[in-house]
Amino acid sequence: MGGMDYSRSTFSIDRAKRLFWGAFALILILKLFVASRLPPFVDEVFYWQEGQHPALAYSDLPGLTAWLNRLGVELGGNLAISMRLPFLLVAAAVPFLVMRITRREIGIREAWIAGTFALLLPLAGTLGIMALPDVLLAIATLLCVDAGSRLLRNVDELAALELAAGLIIGGLSHYRFAAVIVFGFLALLLIPEGRRALRDMRVLVAVAMGAAAWIPLIWWNVDHADAGLRFQLVDRHPWSFHADGISFLGIQGAFVTPLLFIAFLATAWRHRNDADPQKRYFALLGGLVIVGFFVLGFFADTERVSFHWPLPGYLALLPLLPGMLDAIKPFWRRAIWITSSIGVLVMLGYYVAVSVPRIREQAAATKMYANNFAGWDSLADHVRTELAHMPKGSRILADNFKIGSELGFALSDPNIQVLDHELNRRHGRAPQLAIWRVLQVRPQLSAQQPYLLVVGASDVQLKHLPQRLHQLCDILGPLPAPIVHNVDHGAQRFLLFRLNGPAGTGPCVTPAMAWLDAPLSRQVVSAGETVPLKGWAFKDGVGLRSVQVLWNGKPMDARVTYGSANPSPKAQWPISNDPNHPNVGFEGQFRVPPAARKGTAWLGLRLIGTDGSVEDWSELPLQVR
Structure with a gap:
């Protein structure tokens, strides 16, 4: 790619088309390879567990992610690639939706370029490798963007229906889609043609249909004292100013690639007052989403991963990106192409590295260690071995939801009992565990019901580990000698305990x-x-x-x-x-x-x-x- 001149005069439609199909084929092959080898991520297997307990909504998400996950394993078996395959297929549609929008509103050549950047944008190009709701959010965003741009020109039933479809998919995917709704309608309100469209009854019906998609989630919260809303909007966020929000710029520069990130910001600014309502709509929606999450970063949760949140904003700006590239010097244009290509390959390479035990092992004791991917297969093997040496009917008792979900997926058991743990509450999963009746605040131990307790010692910071071990003593009595299972030299550390009778008495004995x-x-x-x-x-x-x-x-x-x-x-x-x-x-x-x-x-x-x-x-x- 580095030797090409990507100026408008030489970058023909045919060349753009060939580049798109080459990038699409290469990235799809790499994604399939990675998805077939990458160990299950913690969130993925919790969504798998949700899919094994069918419901309209859950404590952390609406139902669509779990349903799609369940569809994958029903068709392909209880394998990581099976639960990911539906998400890979949905993600494959992302560049084609971008091309459809761009072709209609900008031009054919620009459509191929925009579609290619939908693959080279690392956050979008890696979608589907894991069975996560971001894939559905991306599709929902693009359907709404497509419908919105059509409605600015002329309100018709098909555009309204597409808007309804996007709003429904988004409403069934994640709480975070609310940002796309808010900023999307704000962008329409700022454009005269948008205000006209929003007064049309067909659009209002589409909005009503989209609003109905939130009913299962609202109903779940009404039934469970707003536990999901409290976690998403209150518990996980400090809602007080902190300077960490400035790191958004560096993080987005890293995950979008620096030059492409700057190009997106420049694109939004360039078209913010564009006379063309469609271009202005793309710029306002994309820019508002990115700036909105930037501002939110100064008041919101900094402990959990959030670098992917602004992705809908970049997707909205993609149709305008080719025009921005045409407007800059060839050197910077080539640099954007090259650094974006390197960026998506580096991110795919990271997933490849995480999937290779020897490489992952070398990262042990460093900040690059991917603990949420590590050790689950070997832990499951160890658990099987221990259960084989315990009385028939022995059950697993997991220290927290992560262990319960990962072992549940590996052992095809979605009902593994889980102890009360700070991690369950910190990730908003405790209410769902209680609904499934797998949350054990104080399990009744007896000789008739032996348990194999599996504790994640590395799931707790060392400074808090003695307190957690003493909590286990309070619940289970003095602990027997542990069977230690160290993964990657102990970077991931598990302790297994055979509980073969009633809780003992006496001083707390811990590992x-x-x-x-x-x-x-x-x-x-x-x-x-x-x-x-x-x-x-x-x-x-x-x-x-x-x-x-x-x-x-x-x-x-x-x-x-x-x-x-x-x-x-x-x-x-x-x-x-x-x-x-x-x-x-x-x-x-x-x-x-x-x-x-x-x-x-x-x-x-x-x-x-x-x-x-x-x-x-x-x-x-x-x-x-």
């Missing part, structure tokens, strides 16, 4: 915790070098007997003395009841194996409890030179 003060993460060491070792470790209720050192998962000969004074853990977690406090420190040294290969090696700790428990802690990366 062990540890910390290394030396060596440091990524510290450079040499083969044969002697390296100092220092840190702390404790195990509430019973204490530790010793600490062993692991090199790449295997025990090594190391001198480690456990029991030195270290008051900091008890000071940080007064709740801790390890009988050894404050003597929970350890120190010593180990020798890097003389035959150690250059590159990354993993240093681990094996914690031996006085009760005989053996627990491997998360590993630390070292660089062998």
Whole structure:
């Protein structure tokens, strides 16, 4: 692509057409490949679980995403690619809708270019890889954009029907579609032809049909004390000014690609007062959506992913983008083509990397680690093995909704019991779990109903982990020795407990915790070098007997003395009841194996409890030179 001249004089219709079909075929093949290999994302499998409990609406979403997910697995089996295939097919229609709008309002050549950028825009080009509502929101947005532009010219039944279809799909997809509705109608109100269209009875009927699509969601909230609305509009947002909103510009520049992001903003500004009502409509709708989410970022939730929210704005601006490209210098035009192509390939490459265990493992202990994709298959295998050694009829008890949904998908069981957890509430899933009657605030343990408790230790920040473990003690009594399942060197860490009888009594016994003060993460060491070792470790209720050192998962000969004074853990977690406090420190040294290969090696700790428990802690990366 980099060698072409994309000026209007040389970038012919035929060349634009060939470029579109080449990009469409390449990206579709890559998306199918990635979707068939990428481990299920947490949200995807919760929508799968919703689809297994058919309803008109749910605590976090209207019903359409779950219904489409259910359709996929009904047709193709309980596989990740099956639940994603309907979304891939719907996403494939996005560039064609963009081309349809652009061809009618701008021109044939521009339509092919706009369609190509619907593929090269990373947020749009990767749609469908995961079974998420953004695919449906994109289609709903484009149907409304298409209908709105037609209504500006002439109100007819087909345009009104298309508007109704877009509003219905959007209303059945996500609360977030309300932004498209608000800014879409505002854009129409700002244009004389739009105000005329909105007075037409056929348009009003279409609006009424679209409004009816929200009835299931409204009814759900009426039935459940507005739990969904409270989460979406109140609980998840601080609604107080914070400067983090300025990061919107950098984040959007990264995910849209910097030059294309600037081009979109310039396009909206260029046509904001355009004499052509259709062009003005595209500019106002797209610009208002982008600016609206930018302003919202200064007051709204910053903990959860929101970089994809402005996508409807970019889709609305795509028909105008070819004209903007024609108006700038060839150098910048080529740069936009090249950087956009690189951007979508990089995002697709990221998903490929996440789907390859060896690459994902290398990202462990870094901020790039994709924990929501990692370890679910191996956890399911481990759970199957443990259940095979437990009494017949043993059930799974999941620590939180993430584990319950992921194991449910892997084991084809949408009714895995889930404990009360902050994550359930933080993601707005607790009300839905309660409706399905899988939420266990205080499960009744008995010898007649054994449970395999699966806890996500890495789902809680280390500073909050002792509190969560003590909460489990309050619910289940002293915990038996855990079966530790570390994924990617412990970046994803699970603890499995066999609960074979009534809750016990006595001091709270929890899994062990540890910390290394030396060596440091990524510290450079040499083969044969002697390296100092220092840190702390404790195990509430019973204490530790010793600490062993692991090199790449295997025990090594190391001198480690456990029991030195270290008051900091008890000071940080007064709740801790390890009988050894404050003597929970350890120190010593180990020798890097003389035959150690250059590159990354993993240093681990094996914690031996006085009760005989053996627990491997998360590993630390070292660089062998």
